[in-house]
Amino acid sequence: MKIIVSLAPTAANASTGSFTIFNARLPRDVSSHTAWKIDSDLKSHPSGSFISPLEMPAANPKAKLREVPHQPGVYLMKDRLGSIIYVGKARDLRKRLSSYFMASRKTRSDLKTRALIDSIHDFEFHIVRNEQESLLLEGKLIKDYRPRYNISFRDDKRFLLVKIRMEDAWPRFSTTRMKKDDGSRYFGPFPHSGALRETISWLNRSFGLRVCRPAIPNESTYRHCNADIIRNCSAPCIGRIDRDAYLAKIDDACRVLEGKGKRELFDTLRTDMAKAAENLDFEKAANLRDILQNLEKTLSPTRQFARGRGVPTTVKPLEDLADLGEKLGLPAPPRVMECFDISNVSSNHIVASMVRFTEGAPDNQNYRRYRIRTVEGQDDFASMAEVIRRRYSRILMENAAANPDAEFSQENPVEAQRRLAREGRAKIVLPDLVIVDGGKGQLGMAVRELRTLGLHDLPVIGLAKQREEVFVPGESDPILIPHDQGALKLLQRIRDEAHRFANGYNALLYRRRMKESLLDDAPGMSPRRKSLLLEKFGSVERVKKATAKEIGALPGISEKFATALLEWFEENSTPRGRNST
DSSP: OOOOOOEEOOTTTTTTTOEEEOSOOOOTTSOTTOOEEEOTTOOOOTTSSOEEEOOOOOOOHHHHGGGOOSSOEEEEEEOTTSOEEEEEEESSHHHHHHHHHTOOHHHHTSHHHHHHHHHOOEEEEEEOSSHHHHHHHHHHHHHHHOOTTOOTTOSSOOOEEEEEOTTSSSOOOEEESOOOSSSOEEEEEESOHHHHHHHHHHHHHHHTOOOOOOSSOOHHHHHTOOTTTTTOOOOGGGTSSOHHHHHHHHHHHHHHHTTTTHHHHHHHHHHHHHHHHHTTOHHHHHHHHHHHHHHHHHSSOOOOOOTTSSOOOOOOHHHHHHHHHHHHTOSSOOSEEEEEEEEOSSSSOOEEEEEEEETTEEOGGGOEEEEOOSOOSSOHHHHHHHHHHHHHHHHHHHHHHHOTTOOOTTSOHHHHHHHHHHTTOOSSOOOSEEEEESSHHHHHHHHHHHHHTTOTTSOEEEEETTTTEEEOTTOSSOEEOOTTSHHHHHHHHHHHHHHHHHHHHHHHHHHHHHHOOGGGGSTTOOHHHHHHHHHHHSSHHHHHHSOHHHHHTSTTOOHHHHHHHHHHHHHSOOOTTOOOO
């Protein structure tokens, strides 16, 4: 038997002196997926060396199935290296896991499912109280482990929370995905977003709570609202209810969201539904049925699964930082990192984002977003150069303005900035590592701009998304970090966060653009004039039909401007498909 070997020590066998054989011409009866090793003492063998299978902990998933209960929960599939490759939830763990190890022909006909089944070497499971908890835990574990066979929940989107600011004059319910330390009351998270929104709508109608957006509603708000007319609101805006009585309604609604008195509420709804059905009022009965189902989904008891509360996680920021510093050859772990991403869904709004991670965790207060100013069209390279130039020239200028007595002439600029940070005199701390989302092109532009600013020694890398390759200046070949290593997972987390932040800004600008009206294109139009015209006439069409005298009667608008505006309307008819409201 001829063996062609490529010897490379691994962490697992470095202490024993054995090596893994990566390329070998093996006998036909030996699986090509079997790992082999060659002993350092080279015991005698007819072929000239001693070869044995690589020792790995044996796993028997089918035998382990007997330990799985018939309860709801979450399961984690592992491959031969112990890496998590799939996370799933189940109403009945025993039945769901059995379907993997006793798969039908129909199940194995799907290529992806068959590849997953063939890769499973072991599994673990976690029991929860109900299906809602299993959905919450599944989403959390997928975000932590990022298994290769999972598609859903891989983004950064979180489950909905209900928020209410009790300090407001007239509090109102709203939904959010991020809990902040802002003094508001939060309820949730809730796994069923549709049921939650219907529940909030029912609470607002039942308790007469306001749904209008103004912080302090008044008579002007009331004129544009129909909620009081159809008896869905207690109308605090016109003083129909005082604040104490309104807050009492808010407290009652909050008790419902907390699940207090849930059994009595459900019994009342079931009784009303039965009476409506007896009276042949099937529309009302169906409406009550939907309300009851939404309440049951929303108010099912769930726990918030946070890290360190009995659920394993591979997210270890400090260890990942140390691993990243070692992989990149940095003198120390990059305590502060900044990552840049360009979002150019269309040429109308080309934006960029910069997110900062401190000690391996997001530092949301230091996120920044940019609108690209000097680049025409979709040019990621030039856009990356602009945002790098703007970010670090600003850091240098602000730190220089805050330290006019500092001398940088005889000192390396990067070291000078580090010294100011150590002395507590830096207004903005220079990062230990700069990450750009992209390959050699984006990295080259970032390096060029940093050198122009004198920041030659600032570490910078590029992360290409297709194969997760890490590009380093001056090196033609990328660094390939294994996907199960904490260093790459940390880079993926900061890259995905930058991507989310950039796309969110682009979506925000798009929504603003959709709200713009034809008035924005009129010559001499200011935001105040536009607001006055829409408040007075209600729509652009009514402005067109008004006379110059009527328009000129508004404060800050002259008849001369009104005449020019009406003439402009005549010359520029509304383009087809344009929003004219």
